[in-house]
Amino acid sequence: MSPRKSVAEARETRARILDRSVAIASVEGLDGLTIGRLALDLGMSKAGVLGHFGTKEALQLAALREASAVFSRLVWEPNAHLDAGLPRLHGVCESWADYLVRARDHFPGGCLFTTAAVEYDARSGPVRDAITRLTVFWQHRRLGFDLRAAVALGELRPDADVEQLVFELTGIYLSLNQAVQLNQAADAQARALRAVDRLLALEAPVPG
Amino acid sequence: MSPRKSVAEARETRARILDRSVAIASVEGLDGLTIGRLALDLGMSKAGVLGHFGTKEALQLAALREASAVFSRLVWEPNAHLDAGLPRLHGVCESWADYLVRARDHFPGGCLFTTAAVEYDARSGPVRDAITRLTVFWQHRRLGFDLRAAVALGELRPDADVEQLVFELTGIYLSLNQAVQLNQAADAQARALRAVDRLLALEAPVPG
DNA sequence: CCTACCGATCGGTAGG
DNA sequence: CCTACCGATCGGTAGG
Numbered sequence: 158m159s160p161r162k163s164v165a166e167a168r169e170t171r172a173r174i175l176d177r178s179v180a181i182a183s184v185e186g187l188d189g190l191t192i193g194r195l196a197l198d199l200g201m202s203k204a205g206v207l208g209h210f211g212t213k214e215a216l217q218l219a220a221l222r223e224a225s226a227v228f229s230r231l232v233w234e235p236n237a238h239l240d241a242g243l244p245r246l247h248g249v250c251e252s253w254a255d256y257l258v259r260a261r262d263h264f265p266g267g268c269l270f271t272t273a274a275v276e277y278d279a280r281s282g283p284v285r286d287a288i289t290r291l292t293v294f295w296q297h298r299r300l301g302f303d304l305r306a307a308v309a310l311g312e313l314r315p316d317a318d319v320e321q322l323v324f325e326l327t328g329i330y331l332s333l334n335q336a337v338q339l340n341q342a343a344d345a346q347a348r349a350l351r352a353v354d355r356l357l358a359l360e361a362p363v364p365g
Numbered sequence: 366m367s368p369r370k371s372v373a374e375a376r377e378t379r380a381r382i383l384d385r386s387v388a389i390a391s392v393e394g395l396d397g398l399t400i401g402r403l404a405l406d407l408g409m410s411k412a413g414v415l416g417h418f419g420t421k422e423a424l425q426l427a428a429l430r431e432a433s434a435v436f437s438r439l440v441w442e443p444n445a446h447l448d449a450g451l452p453r454l455h456g457v458c459e460s461w462a463d464y465l466v467r468a469r470d471h472f473p474g475g476c477l478f479t480t481a482a483v484e485y486d487a488r489s490g491p492v493r494d495a496i497t498r499l500t501v502f503w504q505h506r507r508l509g510f511d512l513r514a515a516v517a518l519g520e521l522r523p524d525a526d527v528e529q530l531v532f533e534l535t536g537i538y539l540s541l542n543q544a545v546q547l548n549q550a551a552d553a554q555a556r557a558l559r560a561v562d563r564l565l566a567l568e569a570p571v572p573g
Numbered sequence: 574c575c576t577a578c579c580g581a582t583c584g585g586t587a588g589g
Numbered sequence: 590c591c592t593a594c595c596g597a598t599c600g601g602t603a604g605g
Contacts, residue, residue, distance in 0.1 A: 205575070332536030409591090410592075
């Protein structure tokens with residue numbers, strides 16, 4: 158007579174909780190994500206929700222993992238098959254802009270990394286560390302890899318400053334997120350893509 | 366025998382509360398700014414703090430006003446006397462970068478506008494509206510004014526897209542804030558200024 | 574996965 | 590500007 162579920166059902170419940178967690182946290186922040194709100198939304202008890210994770214901090218870390226999985230699915234995977242260097246970089250940059258403008262199902266309040274990075278940038282602990290790791294991975298590693306490949310392949314000039322490009326690309330996406338979320342600017346995506354194109358065009362190899 | 370203070374003392378207390386509010390909110394967010402924490406930090410009672418503002422929302426709005434005053438003092442006023450157009454634009458851009466890197470007294474958690482914009486971009490109400498107004502003012506009006514002046518004066522090419530420049534400049538400062546707060550990147554300020562210079566150089570008037 | 578509960582803290586009020 | 594208090598909600602636990 159206990160309401161305990163099978164392993165498969167429990168796994169599905171966990172997935173439902175995480176999906177909802179990412180959506181709530183994108184709006185209310187990882188701190189504003191509360192067990193009570195989650196339980197209410199899902200029609201569960203607080204203890205039922207918390208049982209899947211143990212503590213709120215574990216839930217926050219799981220939500221960040223889930224957000225990273227969504228980001229990978231929407232931004233990285235569709236372009237993973239492209240040639241390393243400029244082709245894949247262009248693909249990822251387009252998908253990234255699309256993700257910020259259209260991923261309202263998972264992130265009604267905008268990219269969770271962007272929200273969480275600002276929310277935790279002055280704190281310490283495991284949540285902040287996870288956020289730092291993830292933003293470094295997606296911004297510096299993933300973008301950086303194709304940028305370095307483009308330099309090595311001669312698609313960008315040999316003296317291109319990759320970290321400078323990462324810094325500026327990051328800014329373009331942060332600005333796009335703000336324009337979409339705060340100012341509801343309809344032309345923001347076009348501005349972002351124009352900025353990316355101009356940035357990369359500047360680093361085109363000198364002919365001859 | 367009552368602990369009530371004179372008008373001047375009350376005003377000073379109010380200023381102390383606001384100063385502390387901006388500092389706390391920059392770390393914990395405008396939502397994480399609580400009356401109890403404020404009272405504890407200032408050695409006052411909660412009722413004593415709240416009496417100056419009435420409600421938490423009024424306190425949040427007052428904190429935003431105060432943050433704007435600090436921003437004006439550090440970024441705008443030192444450059445207000447410069448010639449409109451490129452000279453003042455360069456001055457403001459340098460002070461802005463300086464403000465993000467060094468204003469740790471007032472903003473230990475980074476620029477309050479940046480934090481608040483992300484925190485409230487998916488909510489509605491007076492606080493969100495105030496944040497939108499302030500970011501529009503500083504980004505689009507103030508930067509936009511000198512950019513348009515520069516175009517009118519022939520310091521930038523006549524077909525320069527001012528809103529595109531505002532979009533990209535905003536991104537540079539958002540990226541700088543993240544690099545400083547989240548990644549503690551020592552070279553971030555130099556990267557920001559390099560990005561600004563390159564952006565404006567691209568819009569230099571074509572000779573002849 | 575539930576009910577029932579814990580101490581702590583939230584924003585805010587009454588009254589002085 | 591204080592003390593003393595309010596109902597609501599927080600994260601979390603006991604026990605089943």
